[in-house]
Amino acid sequence: MAKNDENFDRIYSESLSQMTDLTDKQKNVLKAALELFSTKGYEETTSADISKKAGVAAGTIYKKFPNKRAILIAVLAPAFDVVLPKTVEDFAKKTLQKNYTDLPTLIHTIVDDRVNFIEVNYLSLKVLISQALNGDGEVLNAFKKEATKQMQKYMIKTIKSFIKQGKMVDWPVSEIIAFIISPIFGYFGKKLFGVSVDKDKEISLTTQFIVKGLTPQK
Numbered sequence: 588m589a590k591n592d593e594n595f596d597r598i599y600s601e602s603l604s605q606m607t608d609l610t611d612k613q614k615n616v617l618k619a620a621l622e623l624f625s626t627k628g629y630e631e632t633t634s635a636d637i638s639k640k641a642g643v644a645a646g647t648i649y650k651k652f653p654n655k656r657a658i659l660i661a662v663l664a665p666a667f668d669v670v671l672p673k674t675v676e677d678f679a680k681k682t683l684q685k686n687y688t689d690l691p692t693l694i695h696t697i698v699d700d701r702v703n704f705i706e707v708n709y710l711s712l713k714v715l716i717s718q719a720l721n722g723d724g725e726v727l728n729a730f731k732k733e734a735t736k737q738m739q740k741y742m743i744k745t746i747k748s749f750i751k752q753g754k755m756v757d758w759p760v761s762e763i764i765a766f767i768i769s770p771i772f773g774y775f776g777k778k779l780f781g782v783s784v785d786k787d788k789e790i791s792l793t794t795q796f797i798v799k800g801l802t803p804q805k
Contacts, residue, residue, distance in 0.1 A: 595670060595708035596621070602669040613651050615641040620658045621666075625710035629659060629717075666715050675737040678704070683741035690754050690801060693745065694767065695794045701771045702790050705778070713779060738764045755801050767797055 599621065603614045619640035623632040634655050638645045652658045682700050687693040705712060739760055746763055749755035755763070770793045777784050 595674065595711040598670050598673055599666060599711070602665045602673075606665065609651075612641070612643045612647050616643060616648055616652070616658065617662050617665075620662050621711060621714065624659070624662065624714040629655075629714065634658070663715060666711075671715075671734075672737070674704070675734045679737045679741040683738065683745070687745055690749060691794065691798050693749075694797045694801070695790070697767060698771060698794045698797065699790050702774055702786060702793070705771075705775050706786060709778060712775065716775065717779060734768060735761060735764050738768070753803055756803050763801060766800055770796055 600618060603609070603617060606614070609617070616637060620632070620637045623636055623640055627636070632655070634648060635645065637655075637658060638648055641648075648658070652661060678700060682696055685696075687696070742764065743760055746755060746760050750757050758766075774784065774789050774793065777789075
């Protein structure tokens with residue numbers, strides 16, 4: 588299993604610390620809201636819950652965030668604009684710049700790393716993706732586009748080499764990356780909708796599926 592040190596909450600806190608348009612109390616409100624939305628759910632969390640968790644007076648919240656929806660939007664902004672793109676970039680630098688000589692090893696490394704990232708950060712990812720699905724689908728599409736862009740940036744050399752050696756189907760690079768990413772999002776979807784999953788089995792089956800699809804037919 589890949590060691591995954593990309594902790595979503597830690598990176599989220601770091602991104603908040605760099606925001607100059609929020610006071611420390613307002614930053615605490617967003618951190619508290621993310622935790623509560625992740626554990627209790629958005630609908631079940633009240634502004635009073637957030638106020639208590641953040642250790643601030645309710646009036647402090649309403650000065651900046653007039654309602655719970657405004658808090659959610661403020662929570663999502665740094666997550667989609669900074670945190671998720673950074674985790675994709677960190678993953679790409681850590682995993683995709685290695686020299687791979689065979690397709691199964693490359694795909695297994697990617698799938699194993701991303702599935703374990705989902706496991707470690709599931710609660711935080713759940714509130715972000717579920718709200719994107721329930722609200723503006725363009726947000727989720729924007730993240731997929733960012734993930735594809737970062738993977739293409741770091742994988743293009745390996746993909747073109749594999750294609751040239753006849754180890755990978757001769758598709759456009761963007762289509763190959765989309766073919767790799769989609770089943771991994773599928774794993775997250777299963778967890779999101781309460782489907783029982785065996786992580787190791789899912790990694791194995793997903794790897795086999797992708798490898799089979801990207802292996803040239805003899």
